[in-house]
Amino acid sequence: MRILESAPERYDFGIRLLSLGRINSVYGRVSQLARGPDTLDLGCGTGNLARRLAARGHRVTGVDLSPEMLDVARLKAPPGAALNWVQAGAVELVDCFPPASFDTIASVLMFSELSPAERAETLRQCHRLLRAGGQLLIADEVRAGTFGRRALQTMLRAPLAAITYALTQTSTHAVRGLEEEIAAAGFSLLRRESNRLGDFTLLEAERKEARDGVGA
Numbered sequence: 001m002r003i004l005e006s007a008p009e010r011y012d013f014g015i016r017l018l019s020l021g022r023i024n025s026v027y028g029r030v031s032q033l034a035r036g037p038d039t040l041d042l043g044c045g046t047g048n049l050a051r052r053l054a055a056r057g058h059r060v061t062g063v064d065l066s067p068e069m070l071d072v073a074r075l076k077a078p079p080g081a082a083l084n085w086v087q088a089g090a091v092e093l094v095d096c097f098p099p100a101s102f103d104t105i106a107s108v109l110m111f112s113e114l115s116p117a118e119r120a121e122t123l124r125q126c127h128r129l130l131r132a133g134g135q136l137l138i139a140d141e142v143r144a145g146t147f148g149r150r151a152l153q154t155m156l157r158a159p160l161a162a163i164t165y166a167l168t169q170t171s172t173h174a175v176r177g178l179e180e181e182i183a184a185a186g187f188s189l190l191r192r193e194s195n196r197l198g199d200f201t202l203l204e205a206e207r208k209e210a211r212d213g214v215g216a
């Protein structure tokens, strides 16, 4: 994805192309499930999900590491919408917001850009920022479950990975063990919706109360 993020003004076109138009239904499904009203869009990019959430009545804070992506998000925000933008890294959330600030934290295609250690820390901070019973929604690329599907996933991803690497010397990676990481951070998994290949998943989880220091 980094090739797209290096040109934020072309990101929306690129992500629609790469997802074969399916990204809009992902934003639609996440915004349909999101309870709010106080909602954090983590790794909000150009604000596509955040705008949909605001249109449904949520008070939305979009957080992203990239000032350039946030500039595009600000430009695309309808005047008067309940949208607030914060430039921060996913592991700095607790420095930006007090505990129990949000009812819902949603994140699309960001966790696949984090290292395992960053994912664990980000999930721990999400737990801290959610209110009791708060909702976590993550939609991202994951490693397909069976050997056959993983082989197919590798084959389908290979051309894109090659082009991305040739142009940027970076690569994307599907997340492995995301459900286990979510559980380890103190959440109960409520829902899993996957595509046919099993390489893209939407997970809904709920904040469990801290116990024995887990997720505290």
Ligand SMILES: C[S@@+](CC[C@H](N)C(=O)[O-])C[C@H]1O[C@@H](n2cnc3c(N)ncnc32)[C@H](O)[C@@H]1O
Pocket (backbone or CB within 6 Å): 001, 005, 015, 042, 043, 044, 045, 046, 047, 048, 049, 063, 064, 065, 066, 069, 088, 089, 090, 091, 107, 108, 109, 110, 113, 114
């Ligand atoms: C593939 S884009 C997805 C953007 C948006 N969520 C969407 O679905 O269109 C990944 C986004 O995550 C942001 N990002 C990557 N690492 C991050 C981090 N550690 N903290 C916050 N944002 C991060 C990038 O700047 C980028 O905007």
